[in-house]
Amino acid sequence: xxxxxxxxxxxxxxxxxxxxxxxxxxxxxxxxxxxxxxxxxxxxxxxxxxxxxxxxxxxxxxxxxxxxxxxxxxxxxxxxxxxxxxxxxxxxxxxxxxxxxxxxxxxxxxxxxxxxxxxxxxxxxxxxxxxxxxxxxxxxxxxxxxxxxxxxxxxxxxxxxxxxxxxxxxxxxxxxxxxxxxxxxxxxxxxxxxxxxxxxxxxxxxxxxxxxxxxxxxxxxxxxxxxxxxxxxxxxxxxxxxxxxxxxxxxxxxxxxxxxxxxxxxxxxxxxxxxxxxxxxxxxxxxxxxxxxxxxxxxxxxxxxxxxxxxxxxxxxxxxxxxxxxxxxxxxxxxxxxxxxxxxxxxxxxxxxxxxxxxxxxxxxxxxxxxxxxxxxxxxxxxxxxxxxxxxxxxxxxxxxxxxxxxxxxxxxxxxxxxxxxxxxxxxxxxxxxxxxxxxxxxxxxxxxxxxxxxxxxxxxxxxxxxxxxxxxxxxxxxxxxxxxxxxxxxxxxxxxxxxxxxxxxxxxxxxxxxxxxxxxxxxxxxxxxxxxxxxxxxxxxxxxxxxxxxxxxxxxxxxxxxxxxxxxxxxxxxxxxxxxxxxxxxxxxxxxxxxxxxxxxxxxxxxxxxxxxxxxxxxxxxxxxxxxxxxxxxxxxxxxxxxxxxxxxxxxxxxxxxxxxxx
Amino acid sequence: xxxxxxxxxxxxxxxxxxxxxxxxxxxxxxxxxxxxxxxxxxxxxxxxxxxxxxxxxxxxxxxxxxxxxxxxxxxxxxxxxxxxxxxxxxxxxxxxxxxxxxxxxxxxxxxxxxxxxxxxxxxxxxxxxxxxxxxxxxxxxxxxxxxxxxxxxxxxxxxxxxxxxxxxxxxxxxxxxxxxxxxxxxxxxxxxxxxxxxxxxxxxxxxxxxxxxxxxxxxxxxxxxxxxxxxxxxxxxxxxxxxxxxxxxxxxxxxxxxxxxxx
Numbered sequence: 001x002x003x004x005x006x007x008x009x010x011x012x013x014x015x016x017x018x019x020x021x022x023x024x025x026x027x028x029x030x031x032x033x034x035x036x037x038x039x040x041x042x043x044x045x046x047x048x049x050x051x052x053x054x055x056x057x058x059x060x061x062x063x064x065x066x067x068x069x070x071x072x073x074x075x076x077x078x079x080x081x082x083x084x085x086x087x088x089x090x091x092x093x094x095x096x097x098x099x100x101x102x103x104x105x106x107x108x109x110x111x112x113x114x115x116x117x118x119x120x121x122x123x124x125x126x127x128x129x130x131x132x133x134x135x136x137x138x139x140x141x142x143x144x145x146x147x148x149x150x151x152x153x154x155x156x157x158x159x160x161x162x163x164x165x166x167x168x169x170x171x172x173x174x175x176x177x178x179x180x181x182x183x184x185x186x187x188x189x190x191x192x193x194x195x196x197x198x199x200x201x202x203x204x205x206x207x208x209x210x211x212x213x214x215x216x217x218x219x220x221x222x223x224x225x226x227x228x229x230x231x232x233x234x235x236x237x238x239x240x241x242x243x244x245x246x247x248x249x250x251x252x253x254x255x256x257x258x259x260x261x262x263x264x265x266x267x268x269x270x271x272x273x274x275x276x277x278x279x280x281x282x283x284x285x286x287x288x289x290x291x292x293x294x295x296x297x298x299x300x301x302x303x304x305x306x307x308x309x310x311x312x313x314x315x316x317x318x319x320x321x322x323x324x325x326x327x328x329x330x331x332x333x334x335x336x337x338x339x340x341x342x343x344x345x346x347x348x349x350x351x352x353x354x355x356x357x358x359x360x361x362x363x364x365x366x367x368x369x370x371x372x373x374x375x376x377x378x379x380x381x382x383x384x385x386x387x388x389x390x391x392x393x394x395x396x397x398x399x400x401x402x403x404x405x406x407x408x409x410x411x412x413x414x415x416x417x418x419x420x421x422x423x424x425x426x427x428x429x430x431x432x433x434x435x436x437x438x439x440x441x442x443x444x445x446x447x448x449x450x451x452x453x454x455x456x457x458x459x460x461x462x463x464x465x466x467x468x469x470x471x472x473x474x475x476x477x478x479x480x481x482x483x484x485x486x487x488x489x490x491x492x493x494x495x496x497x498x499x500x501x502x503x504x505x506x507x508x509x510x511x512x513x514x515x516x517x518x519x520x521x522x523x524x525x526x527x528x529x530x531x532x533x534x535x536x537x538x539x540x541x542x543x544x545x546x547x548x549x550x551x552x553x554x555x556x557x558x559x560x561x562x563x564x565x566x567x568x569x570x571x572x573x574x575x576x577x578x579x580x581x582x583x584x585x586x587x588x589x590x591x592x593x594x595x596x597x598x599x600x601x602x603x604x605x606x607x608x609x610x611x612x613x614x615x616x617x618x619x620x621x622x623x624x625x626x627x628x629x630x631x632x633x634x635x636x637x638x639x640x641x642x643x644x645x646x647x648x649x650x651x652x653x654x655x656x657x658x659x660x661x662x663x664x
Numbered sequence: 665x666x667x668x669x670x671x672x673x674x675x676x677x678x679x680x681x682x683x684x685x686x687x688x689x690x691x692x693x694x695x696x697x698x699x700x701x702x703x704x705x706x707x708x709x710x711x712x713x714x715x716x717x718x719x720x721x722x723x724x725x726x727x728x729x730x731x732x733x734x735x736x737x738x739x740x741x742x743x744x745x746x747x748x749x750x751x752x753x754x755x756x757x758x759x760x761x762x763x764x765x766x767x768x769x770x771x772x773x774x775x776x777x778x779x780x781x782x783x784x785x786x787x788x789x790x791x792x793x794x795x796x797x798x799x800x801x802x803x804x805x806x807x808x809x810x811x812x813x814x815x816x817x818x819x820x821x822x823x824x825x826x827x828x829x830x831x832x833x834x835x836x837x838x839x840x841x842x843x844x845x846x847x848x849x850x851x852x853x854x855x856x857x858x859x860x861x862x863x864x865x866x867x868x869x870x871x872x873x874x875x876x877x878x879x880x881x882x883x884x885x886x887x888x889x890x891x892x893x894x895x896x897x898x899x900x901x902x903x904x905x906x907x908x909x910x911x912x913x914x915x916x917x918x919x920x921x922x923x924x925x926x927x
Contacts, residue, residue, distance in 0.1 A: 339832065340831065340832065341831060342829075342831040342832035345851050348849060348850075465852075467851035468851060469878070470882065
């Protein structure tokens with residue numbers, strides 16, 4: 001029989017205002033096993049905690065019930081108190097008589113009655129509590145960052161700066177991501193490459209950082225502190241460690257008509273290529289779908305001109321297995337396809353482009369060397385229409401667009417419009433918008449400058465149709481403020497396409513057992529208080545994989561994710577949560593129901609040998625919970641049809657005892 | 665294969681060609697169009713007012729007639745198809761409306777949108793198949809540049825019509841390819857011809873019609889085909905200077921049944 005002490009907290013007037021705390025303490029005194037019951041003004045205060053400690057010693061308590069606020073607030077506090085008094089911390093139960101009792105009731109008799117019932121339930125549970133000891137697991141002191149854009153680069157730099165090893169896996173031949181494709185950055189208009197490339201060089205030269213470019217993560221096993229990851233290094237047919245990046249092979253390659261991804265297909269590259277001048281690593285890559293030598297064995301020019309002897313047509317994909325303590329997801333975003341938005345004639349006219357294409361058209365390293373020229377005829381456009389929210393905030397067309405706001409478009413469109421007017425004052429610039437959303441430091445001022453100083457014509461309304469005719473784009477739109485239909489003969493139309501998570505995010509989430517929302521953005525552990533952590537322990541989120549973000553926000557989040565990783569890697573051992581599920585192997589029938597519902601991948605199945613009642617041995621398939629991965633959510637316990645799964649600290653018998661006490 | 669067929673009023677006078685060529689082509693493709701007996705007008709316009717029942721009854725009768733014969737229903741006029749399909753959708757999804765209609769009809773068994781409806785183009789694509797159609801073509805229309813004109817009624821509201829992508833459709837273009845000709849893609853192919861504003865503002869209707877024809881011509885079209893009698897009327901009346909014909913006429917020509925051999 002337990003010897004239970006009950007401690008009823010007033011929480012000032014928070015509880016005592018609508019609960020007669022003395023009556024509660026008195027009523028619980030007569031519950032079975034209760035040998036001491038009292039009330040106090042602030043139980044979480046030092047004096048309150050001392051009261052508990054003394055009571056444990058004086059009355060030889062084996063279990064404690066604290067009737068106070070939510071366990072989310074002070075369960076940890078009272079567990080520490082119990083431990084200080086020599087009790088197992090898991091012998092403490094909290095009866096929440098504040099959030100779900102005193103705060104929601106207005107009348108004292110009702111509040112008091114409910115508090116007594118909740119107290120009785122907690123007492124009933126404590127009777128069945130058993131001492132629990134958390135397990136420990138070691139930590140591999142190396143981090144993996146998946147994605148080498150600005151988010152991944154910043155996270156890796158910050159982790160390396162704290163002295164930990166970090167690997168970046170990037171699926172493209174170079175790191176740099178979307179930021180490397182941008183021209184200028186808002187709101188200060190400094191050039192993207194000028195602020196990004198030093199970071200790319202930093203990360204390449206950092207001794208603590210390894211970059212696996214042209215590589216993908218193909219398998220993740222293990223758990224927080226102990227991930228086993230398989231990385232596939234795609235064959236680039238060039239020996240990375242020998243190639244000097246001189247570019248002689250690129251100049252000689254006869255396959256000149258391969259669409260250049262880096263310039264979004266607006267010009268061509270060769271079959272062997274270096275994506276851009278500041279690429280990291282600066283090594284060539286052969287596109288196996290375009291290379292004649294790889295396709296039919298005819299050519300071999302690049303190998304002939306390579307003085308370093310770096311070309312290797314026989315190179316194979318390579319698989320690397322590595323251990324990590326933490327994983328950061330930084331898989332980024334892409335603009336959505338415009339195929340479903342043919343009202344804007346994107347597929348009918350070369351002069352209807354997306355904003356990212358516009359970035360390349362104005363970038364000095366882009367296909368036009370930074371001159372704003374129409375893709376169709378290379379002429380300077382004199383009338384440009386920007387259309388915002390193409391596919392964003394599109395609740396009515398959810399099957400082709402996105403319901404959410406893509407967040408970055410208002411600012412980059414203001415930037416594009418302003419820069420166009422600045423460089424080409426003879427150009428008329430129109431921007432069609434639903435709303436202009438420019439919160440952020442110096443953001444609204446930036447947009448106002450576009451309107452007031454640069455004379456960009458902002459029109460509230462949407463473009464309904466674009467009809468290419470001759471060398472003009474006939475834009476039909478509505479001006480909602482003057483309630484008029486507008487017809488503009490434009491030379492160039494720029495669509496601010498919605499952004500969506502990279503396609504690689506969904507399979508990666510499955511590998512990591514990290515949760516995603518319906519839009520395939522990674523879900524954070526808490527939207528406000530744990531924004532850079534995935535609910536899966538040891539998995540962290542950086543950048544636009546978690547939601548649309550601009551560069552300043554991405555960099556802040558990248559740093560925050562790094563600090564969380566550093567906090568984890570700084571530990572030698574991880575203390576687990578002992579309130580985890582376990583399976584009664586004799587009752588488990590191996591049905592896999594629990595494995596399917598487990599959101600963390602904590603449950604596996606093993607063939608085990610059992611001695612049967614008739615003394616024969618049988619091999620049975622049974623569920624095994626990895627306590628280091630289990631988060632104690634309890635999904636498996638309610639799913640298990642044979643009742644084999646149970647959750648320590650929240651056992652079925654304990655919950656039933658609480659229910660019985662409430663219903664008594 | 666036998667299907668129930670609803671031609672609609674316009675196909676009995678102004679748009680006889682649409683009807684006639686549809687029947688002949690279907691026969692050539694092994695489908696018999698069985699005209700529903702004693703049919704009435706589809707209702708003309710599908711009103712979105714939920715309490716408006718009277719004008720939808722004739723559509724429900726058409727659907728019920730097909731159900732009783734256990735046949736899918738085939739329509740060919742864009743406007744009829746739009747009204748009948750939207751009415752069927754309302755009978756499936758709007759309980760209150762369906763109950764009201766069923767009480768009004770006072771038939772033995774209630775109708776709850778069970779009939780499957782195909783536009784003639786869908787019959788070609790989904791039942792016969794464009795590949796099978798291609799094999800039956802005897803006069804491939806080689807080298808002809810043809811613009812498909814969808815108008816507004818055939819594709820929208822897309823959630824109900826479910827025929828094709830409302831902004832980037834391909835069903836008529838695929839038909840044109842199957843007949844051996846070359847489809848012309850142009851932006852205004854799914855815009856309204858102005859038919860609905862014709863009585864109120866003939867000038868605006870003319871502007872819309874001309875925009876369609878000019879855009880198609882600029883993209884290289886030698887001919888426009890449509891499924892809608894009102895669209896054809898509007899384009900022709902407003903001075904289209906390239907032929908505007910019904911898609912069934914082109915189909916009949918390719919299948920070699922344009923000239924009636926019985927006459």
